[in-house]
Amino acid sequence: MLKRDCQDREIVVQYVDMNETTPKPDARATIKVCLEPSCCQRGAENVLRALKLGFAPEEALVMPASRCLSGCGMGPNIAVNDNIIRGVAPISVVEKVRSELDNPSCKADGIGSRSIDDLDSVLDDIDLLDSHDKA
Ligand code: FES
Numbered sequence: 001m002l003k004r005d006c007q008d009r010e011i012v013v014q015y016v017d018m019n020e021t022t023p024k025p026d027a028r029a030t031i032k033v034c035l036e037p038s039c040c041q042r043g044a045e046n047v048l049r050a051l052k053l054g055f056a057p058e059e060a061l062v063m064p065a066s067r068c069l070s071g072c073g074m075g076p077n078i079a080v081n082d083n084i085i086r087g088v089a090p091i092s093v094v095e096k097v098r099s100e101l102d103n104p105s106c107k108a109d110g111i112g113s114r115s116i117d118d119l120d121s122v123l124d125d126i127d128l129l130d131s132h133d134k135a
Helices: 037-041 044-054 093-102 116-134
Strands: 002-004 010-012 029-033 060-064 078-080 083-085
Touching: 029 044, 029 093, 037 044, 044 060, 044 093, 078 093, 083 093
Parallel strands: 029 060
Antiparallel strands: 002 010, 029 078, 078 083
């Protein structure tokens, strides 16, 4: 907006609306459910339904994952704030996710809250991917 200053010069003025609040970052958890065929065959749609019933919209954003989360044979698989949790069941998934939210697993390695015993299968998956890449 143009305005005249004290010396009658034309100046550009920007007003800041003090009533306008800065948007807060979304504090909700993001829960993605794999709905690819392998996870669907293992009940992923019921997992999605249980999560939507178990979390209020202001608590968590529950949505289908945009892609397979890998480790398909261990599904249904979900991602809680990008941490992968494998082999969830509709009856216990809400409790499992709440536990993950209370005590988040490491994000850096992307293996989620899997036990150390499950890491062998992660390495097997990596080996399998490597062999496919070389073929
Ligand atoms: S089909 Fe669900 S993780 Fe691959």
